[in-house]
Amino acid sequence: MQATNFWMADVKWDQEPDVREVKRLYNLLPVDSRTALRGLQELAARGSLAAALYIATYFDRQTEDTRDEAECIKWYRKAGAMGSRAALYQLGVKLFTNGNLSGAEAAFKDGADKEFSPSMYRLACIYIDKNDEVYRPKINSLLKKASKKGHLFSTRDYMSRLLSGKYGELERIMGVLMIPVFIFRLCTFIGRAIIKGPYLDETGYA
Structure with a gap:
């Protein structure tokens, strides 16, 4: 991309x-x-x-x-069906904003299955809202995969979860090691936002 x-x-x-x-x-x-x-x-x-x-x-x-x-959602859905991962993500955002949580989850899952990091992040957020304990393996897997792709907000949230100490001492150390990675990505995000305005890549969308 x-x-x-x-x-x-x-x-x-x-x-x-x-x-x-x-x-x-x-x-x-x-x-x-x-x-x-x-x-x-x-x-x-x-x-x-x-x-x-x-x-x-x-x-x-x-x-x-x-x-x-309605037209907006219709065309994001069409563009998503035609192969746009960004459209699937935005479709999910629109449906979520309009209270269609099941539709949003389906759209984000479709995007996550296509390895699109903003969709992975939003799907993880839905699982967190549903039941963090029940969906914990899926949440951590999604955040970890999106973080590996450079997604800023997934890096932040995955790091925070590891630092919480809920998953053991080794994971907490891994969270500490992620701090400089997150700082670097945050600085990169800010720099791109200043230079390129709204035209960010997928790593900066939440």
Whole structure:
């Protein structure tokens, strides 16, 4: 996954039906959204993942008063089904925010099965809320895997769990050893946020 491209990382541009047209329509969105959306929908029907993502993020970025949440969720779901792990993650976030916890869990699990670290983290959080004791092996496994992928928040939470001492002295020592790793990743995250604005990679999404 490219460090500066969270949303479009799973787009295979060489397999897009019309790269020039999808980019033209994306640039048209702020000027003539109706025409642009109609064109993007046609491209999505032809198999354009980029078009589906552009539509989903367009609806998502509207103000709360004007946002069509149903359309937003519909297009994140479509983009997820077309292969976007970022769309599956954002679908889960949307469903969770709207109170659909089972739907959110399913979306995050789908993303976690595809080794997407933000989805692993959010799925672990759902398990923590459900029952930390019952789901402890799954929680620790998800946080550990996401941490190995460089995910900042998973590193923080997994480190904190090890430092708690609940899992034994060896694990507590492992937690201590993770402290400099977490500090380094936090500094990297802050640096990227300053330099690249909102265009972070998957390691910075929670």
